[in-house]
Amino acid sequence: MITIDWLHFTPASSFAGGLLIGFAVALLILLEGRIAGISGIVGGLLQPRRTGDVGWRLAFVLGLVAAPLAWGMLALLPQGRIDATWTTLVVAGLLVGFGSRLGSGCTSGHGVCGLSRLSPRSLAATVVFMAAGFATVFVARHLLA
């Protein structure tokens, strides 16, 4: 049985944020002809000779990094919480980097763009990474803890 945490449930802001993400995805494909997959965009920066288009990738990444800075100038930046230990952060980062490149995408490339394109390949990837995410949290919080 699933218990919903109504206290922390933020349907309006989460949906609004989703719309903004969708808007960014739509602009990138319709103006620049590019898929807004973060792991692919960053990964391409590590293979500049193969992709040959460092400029827009770097600019997009800078935009993402600058978002909290710009936000902080206009309003109070919502505070997040990171509970992971340093070791967990490093292991998680390595897995996220390696896995997203091997699987050709992450939450944005497969989860948002791929599902929006109705790609069966991205649907398969999304089902697998969501299942792996659910399973990992279950093991970490309910079996090991």
Next chain:
Amino acid sequence: MSILISLLIGLVFGCGLIVSGMSNPAKVLAFLDLAGDWDPSLALVMAGAIAVGLPAFSVARRRQNSLRGKPLQMPTARQIDRRLLAGSALFGIGWGLAGICPGPALVLLGSGAVQGAVFVLAMLAGMAVFTAFERLSQAREGRSDRGQ
């Protein structure tokens, strides 16, 4: 022009991640914790993003070029192979460990969180390992091709 447009789009994307709660790892983990106090918010992030993405891609699919006359670079791979599934599984495990995926990692870096910087460095290292691994397997394939 492309540089400026990409920068602004990245900025919008990043603000979307902040507004939605995706850049808060604790909230992501609460979404992935089906057996605990489940916070379903992030399902709505996906719904919102796809609600806009769906019409955008249905327009894009019928075009050869973008509105600015650039070639539309749609993914061509169709196969659901072992690489896709294994890569997605590893990615999902990493995502479930810390509650951070690549976009939010960059936003956390910008927000000045040291943990964000550490995660981004590890993520770049993981990507570099993949690039090296791919080069190695291509070199090996090249050798076996010559052998045949």
